[in-house]
Amino acid sequence: MDIIKININKIYEKLFDTYSNQDWWPTSSYRKDKLDTNYSYFDNTYSQIEIDRFEVIIGAILTQNTNWNNVDRSLSNLSRFTDFNPINILNFIEDDCDKFKQLIRPSGYFNQKTNYIKNISNFFIDLNGEVPSRSELLMVKGVGEETADSILLYAYNEKEFVVDAYTKRIFSYLGFFKENSTYFYVKKLFEDNFNGNVNDYKEYHALIVEHGKNYYRLKHYGVKDKLLNDYKII
DNA sequence: AGCCAGGCTACCG
DNA sequence: CGGTAGCATGGC
Numbered sequence: 274m275d276i277i278k279i280n281i282n283k284i285y286e287k288l289f290d291t292y293s294n295q296d297w298w299p300t301s302s303y304r305k306d307k308l309d310t311n312y313s314y315f316d317n318t319y320s321q322i323e324i325d326r327f328e329v330i331i332g333a334i335l336t337q338n339t340n341w342n343n344v345d346r347s348l349s350n351l352s353r354f355t356d357f358n359p360i361n362i363l364n365f366i367e368d369d370c371d372k373f374k375q376l377i378r379p380s381g382y383f384n385q386k387t388n389y390i391k392n393i394s395n396f397f398i399d400l401n402g403e404v405p406s407r408s409e410l411l412m413v414k415g416v417g418e419e420t421a422d423s424i425l426l427y428a429y430n431e432k433e434f435v436v437d438a439y440t441k442r443i444f445s446y447l448g449f450f451k452e453n454s455t456y457f458y459v460k461k462l463f464e465d466n467f468n469g470n471v472n473d474y475k476e477y478h479a480l481i482v483e484h485g486k487n488y489y490r491l492k493h494y495g496v497k498d499k500l501l502n503d504y505k506i507i
Numbered sequence: 508a509g510c511c512a513g514g515c516t517a518c519c520g
Numbered sequence: 521c522g523g524t525a526g527c528a529t530g531g532c
Contacts (some may be wrong), residue, residue: 338515
């Protein structure tokens, strides 16, 4: 058996034992505000399942290079004024773009992200309930590799491993690949070696982020990471 | 009081 | 191709 395969699976167990489950999507931590009837457009076309999906998708856009605490407030606002219905969102942006930007202001880059949300809303509507392919998602301006995989994994339960900055920092530090490895290389490494199911994929990514926050911020890269020291690939 | 967040696009050489 | 400026707020 390959040491890489063994350790990638062991690290998952170790992280899970240490941090327990992370309670990410689809369980949202933020407070869902009651719909504001003055601004809601009351579209009823979408089932709750679809709305839940889209809520994850919006979160995936808003959290790009942004702390989840900030995203939280934006999601609260969007819940209140649009109920995460893509039609309501598009109508809202059309109606009062500046106010929409204020809704998502807490999560930063609000000009860019307003456009991204407009794009993904149109894309989602055009899907008509179909599961998007990865390459289709990547054609949406505002959706890059990590966001595409996050959407597929957390909104659609597709078995796609999500690679983020922490994944690269932690596992390059541990010697699994060089720091500049491509997204695709790292993704494949995990998908070829990790034995987990879809839910384990969700958990693994969340655990990596949690561990990264503790030991792999830019200033103290890997410093004091005794937790994973045993799994270093020389 | 700086760093830094669950990145992406556009543009550069 | 690979590398990087710009985007923006809030938390610690």
